[in-house]
Amino acid sequence: MEFPQFFPIGHLAPRLVGMDPIMWDPFRYKLGGRLLNAAGEEFVHRYGGEDEGRYVTTRDIISYAITKEAEAGRATPGGGVYLSFEHLGENELREAFGPVIDRLAANGIDLTRLPVEVSPIAHYHMGGVRVDEEMATRVPGLYAAGEAVGGASGANRLSGNAIPEALVFGETAGRHAARFADGKAGGAWSREAARPHLELLAANGGHGVGRRPGAATGHNTGAALGELRAELADLMWENVGVLRTGAGLSTALERIRGLVRQLEEIPVPGEGPYNLARQDWFDLRGGLMTAESVALAALRRTESRGAHQREDHPEMDPEQARNQVVRLDSDGRLACDWMHRAA
Ligand SMILES: Cc1cc2nc3c(=O)[nH]c(=O)nc-3n(C[C@H](O)[C@H](O)[C@H](O)COP(=O)(O)OP(=O)(O)OC[C@H]3O[C@@H](n4cnc5c(N)ncnc54)[C@H](O)[C@@H]3O)c2cc1C
Structure with missing residues (x-):
């Protein structure tokens, strides 16, 4: 669970409407788009990459390099780096981008005159x-x-x-x-085993969310869920994102567990048509469990490997060339174990 992959050059600025935020990848590959920091310098080679107009460096190294440049105060105004195609002529760009160049123009982006700003984004797990x-x-x-x-x-x-x-x-x-x-009539399930989940689903919280849209209590629940969700996103980006340390991961783990307790204090919003607060409650519950699993496994992996980069353990450790498994303990807590090494 400690291995989310970051896509290094997600679109950051200027505003891009109606286009895929990871659209730059194939064009950079084809044309050798240059990554530059705020001072206009190429930098990927400082972090073990070999960029120089080609596209041979892996996603983890480029994501790491961009994040380190930002940490060193060399980020663009939007907080990322520049992706520049300015070394190419208009005809060359039009040939490679095809009709995409007109859609970029509709967004006010002229690649012959200006670079765009890009930044790592969470991409795959x-x-x-x-x-x-x-x-x-x-x-x-x-x-x-x-x-x-x-x-x-x-x-x-x-x-x-x-x-x-x-x-x-x-x-x-x-x-x-x-x-x-095949051949089985219906699901064999035990109402007793499912009892806690059925009780949770049946808990309507008494807020009347969805039945009386805009009622004060419903609005407050939605706002409270929104705040927890926003805090979780910031916490994960800061401490469990591209750059990780033991201290940051421990802080995140403690706070995630605090957010779990805060969510438990918010009653499940009631049933009703299009009750997004109810959906948000369950989404956040799942998100918190996933976040805790990622932080827990990342804290225990005291090495850097693939998409998991520890600032306090920059080397790869052959002893840790194996999986960890996160599971729910009988007391409902998440626990994490190392699997045996493959023979
Ligand atoms: C921007 C982007 C570009 C990518 N480009 C590539 C690429 O070029 N090549 C490549 O190989 N991979 C690419 N990937 C990765 C790849 O697209 C995904 O890994 C893949 O699509 C995952 O497929 P999936 O069916 O497992 O999951 P998903 O496509 O995520 O499908 C899961 C579905 O479950 C639904 N769902 C979720 N919760 C519930 C619920 N509670 N009840 C009912 N339904 C639910 C979701 O709405 C969704 O439709 C890209 C990923 C991203 C984000």
């Missing part, structure tokens, strides 16, 4: 649910595939491998799920 070779989870009858599953990409996914992974392992999961379900 190498971690995920643990499955066996049939894509079965530990819950009988529950199969998983795609990005929700961990393991296929190790510590760092190669570009382009996620969609094939979802398709290939999705077929395997579907086949085995069908075999499992």
Whole structure:
């Protein structure tokens, strides 16, 4: 779970409406777009990358390099770095970008005259649910595939491998799920085992959110959830993002657990049509559990590997060339264990 992948050159500025924030990747690849800090210097080579107009440096190194330049005070006004195609002529750009150049012009972006600002963004999760070779989870009858599953990409996914992974392992999961379900009449489930979840779903919180839109209590619940969510996002970016330290991860872990307690104090907003506060409550609950899993595993991994970069442990440790598994303990707490090394 400690391995989210950061996409290094997400679009930051100027405003780009109606276009994909990771659109720059293929153009940079084709044309050798230059990454420059606020002083106009190329910098990726300072962090072990080999950029120089080509595109051979991995995503983790470029994300790290951009974040370090920002930390050193050499960020652009938006907080990232420049991506420049200014060394290319208008015709060359039009040939490579095709109609995209007109959509950029509609956004006021002329690449012959100005660079754009880019920054790392969270992109993909190498971690995920643990499955066996049939894509079965530990819950009988529950199969998983795609990005929700961990393991296929190790510590760092190669570009382009996620969609094939979802398709290939999705077929395997579907086949085995069908075999499992074949001939079975209905799900065998125990109301007693599901009791805590059913109680949670039935808890309407008494706020009347969704029944009386805009009622003060409903509005307050929505605002409180929004604040917790925003704090979680900032906390993760600052402490569990591209640059990590033991101290930062411990701070994050403690605060995430505090946010879990704060969420428990907010009653589940009631049922009702289009009740987004209710959805937000459950999204945040899942988000907090994921955040805690990531921070917990990252704190225990005292090395740098793939997309997990520890400032206090910059080297790779061969002893840690193995997975960690996060699980719920019988008391409902998250616990993390090292798996045995592969023979
Ligand atoms: C901007 C971007 C560009 C990318 N480009 C590439 C690329 O070029 N090549 C490549 O290989 N990979 C790429 N990736 C990664 C790849 O797209 C994803 O890993 C892949 O699409 C994941 O597929 P999936 O089916 O596992 O999950 P998803 O596509 O995320 O599908 C999960 C679905 O579940 C739904 N869902 C979530 N919660 C619930 C719920 N509670 N109830 C019901 N439904 C729910 C979601 O709405 C979603 O539709 C890119 C990713 C991003 C973000």
